[in-house]
Amino acid sequence: MSYLFSALGAAVTLAAGDKLVGMRAYEGMFRHLGWSRGEMQAAAAAEMAGGLLMMPHSTRRIGGALxxxxxxxxxxxxxxxxxxxxxxxxxxxxxxxxxxAAGVMRPA
Structure with missing residues (x-):
């Protein structure tokens, strides 16, 4: 079951990477929300870091919090x-x- 968090982390990392690489495609959406390009980049970078940190069990809680x-x-x-x-x-x-972040589904 803890593989779900790893899979979610990988999916979030890919989506955040897409936001960073294909930023122009997402700018309209974030502009609609009142966000600047810098704020969008910061959110995407935080999502990418959080997703990466969620993949291994040892950093899953900090990744989940981020x-x-x-x-x-x-x-x-x-x-x-x-x-x-x-x-x-x-x-x-x-x-x-x-x-x-709460440590749900810890490995045995």
């Missing part, structure tokens, strides 16, 4: 701008990141 913090910031912005189609998946990522 990912939860960045996800909470983006989710708050999505909710305040009424962007519910993005808020639902972000909320699920936030819950999984909080579970990782």
């Amino acid at each position: 990912l939860a913090a960045s996800s909470a910031a983006v989710l708050a912005s999505e909710i305040s701008h009424g962007d519910t189609k993005l808020a639902l998946p972000r909320g699920l990522i936030l819950l999984a990141a909080l579970a990782a």
